[in-house]
Amino acid sequence: MAFHEIRFPANLSFGSVGGPERRTEIVSLTNGYEERNTPWAHSRRRYDAGMGLRSLDDVAALIDFFEARAGQLHGFRWKDWSDYKSCAPSGAPGFEDQVLGEGDGETTHFQLVKAYQSGPAKYIRPIMKPVGGSVRIGIGGDAMQEGVHYEVDLRTGIVTFSNAPGQGAAVTAGFEFDVPARFDTDRIAVSVANFQAGDLPQVPVVEVRI
The missing domain is CATH 2.40.30 (Elongation Factor Tu (Ef-tu); domain 3)
Incomplete structure (x- = not known):
């Protein structure tokens, strides 16, 4: 197949x-x-x-x-x-929509995910098929630039950074999928x-x- x-x-x-x-x-x-x-x-x-x-x-x-x-x-x-979308249906994806993880100064690969939460319960869904040109990425609250700071594999939903996010920096994303x-x-x-x-x-x- x-x-x-x-x-x-x-x-x-x-x-x-x-x-x-x-x-x-x-x-x-x-x-x-x-x-x-x-x-x-x-x-x-x-x-x-x-x-x-x-x-x-x-x-x-x-x-x-x-x-x-x-x-x-x-x-x-x-x-x-x-x-x-990574945001509400009425909104436009922004780089702070979803948390992908936290930097450790070494990891350069992060999987796109979407969180579904109701009360204390949360489900984290891996996003494998992002739409080209729609992915927005942030590190520590600052927007990154695709092609300069990161690349996105549209076949797997994996984001690869040119430099590993620093220790404790929140890695966030917004996208369509x-x-x-x-x-x-x-x-x-x-x-x-x-x-x-x-x-x-x-x-x-x-x-x-x-």
């Missing part, structure tokens, strides 16, 4: 339905209590791309993309319109008559681990 560094047409993913899923294993005990555990450290996202189709031209574009990916075989980038995904079917069934009547095809898309 290969991963194609190409984004599913954003105008087709707009209007799609989907979001994160978790896997929780629940055991009911004889005393009425439960034991809950999960084998997943990270959530996985699922979407239905069929909900974003609005015309037969959209269907044709979808089929082109599907055939070029050979169905489920090759991965691609997917824009999740409900969650594609895509979800690494693949089709979750090897078959797309479209009826022209049904499509014109409002019966959209189901086109499942699922996040992949990379």
Whole structure:
């Protein structure tokens, strides 16, 4: 399997339905209590791309993309319109949005991440597919310049500094990002008559681990 560094047409993913899923294993005990555990450290996202189709031209574009990916075989980038920024949906990414770590004077590589927090609980999501030109980086509250102070690997989301951030300096970032995904079917069934009547095809898309 290969991963194609190409984004599913954003105008087709707009209007799609989907979001994160978790896997929780629940055991009911004889005393009425439960034991809950999960084998997943990270959530996985699922979407239905069929909900974003609005015309037969959209269907044709979808089929082109599907055939070029050979169905489920090759991965691609997917824009999740409900969650594609390091900041709030109404804002613009800034270099202080997310904390990547703390400098130690030696480490030059930092993974982009996004934190999801509610109350005392926090989930840290690795960001593997940042959008080119969108990444803003800061060290100790000062903005850095891409190409001078750091480089970003758009295939992995790893930021590499030309000089290691100093001891105790907060390394922060703001960015837009895509979800690494693949089709979750090897078959797309479209009826022209049904499509014109409002019966959209189901086109499942699922996040992949990379």
